[in-house]
Amino acid sequence: MTQTSRRKTFRFNSDxxxxxxxxxxxxxDIRCRAxxxxxxxxxxxxxxxxxxxxxxxxQSGQVSQREAAQxxxxxxxxxxxxxxxxxxxxxxxxxEKVVREKSIDLAGLAEIAGWLVEQYxxxxxxxx
Numbered sequence: 001m002t003q004t005s006r007r008k009t010f011r012f013n014s015d016x017x018x019x020x021x022x023x024x025x026x027x028x029d030i031r032c033r034a035x036x037x038x039x040x041x042x043x044x045x046x047x048x049x050x051x052x053x054x055x056x057x058x059q060s061g062q063v064s065q066r067e068a069a070q071x072x073x074x075x076x077x078x079x080x081x082x083x084x085x086x087x088x089x090x091x092x093x094x095x096e097k098v099v100r101e102k103s104i105d106l107a108g109l110a111e112i113a114g115w116l117v118e119q120y121x122x123x124x125x126x127x128x
Contacts, residue, residue, distance in 0.1 A: 021086070021119050023112060025098045032086045036120040040085050044117065047078035076106060079113045086116055 021032040057063035063071075087095050099109070 021116070023087075023095075023116075025095070025104070025112075026102055028094065028098050030091050030095045030098070031088045032091075032116065033088060036086055036116075040082070041117060041121055044078050044082045044113075047081075048075055075110075079106075079109050082113050082116065083109070086120070 018034045020034050023030040023032060057068070083095070084092070098104075104112075
């Protein structure tokens, strides 16, 4: 009796009809990649997973202020990583300039990152 391996072939469509993603930052359009791989999205959400309950954990004494600050910095780094992954390379200097000139704070960047995650994760799957 010959044994065979268990195997499944995965094929993924590269649908060229996906709409582009554009950030409008106070009238300045910033082009982003039309697609983002799922692994990058998973890494971003993993980095943020422990941040949501920090305030309650600090108040209850489960987490120190220092640990909360470190987690906050990790979250900020994950925003930056996501933004660098999606903003088109030729747009990065423009994006950075607008963020600095408009004094977009961390909460604003978090809002932008959240919207981007929605755009990249809500893409409909083509019918099989």
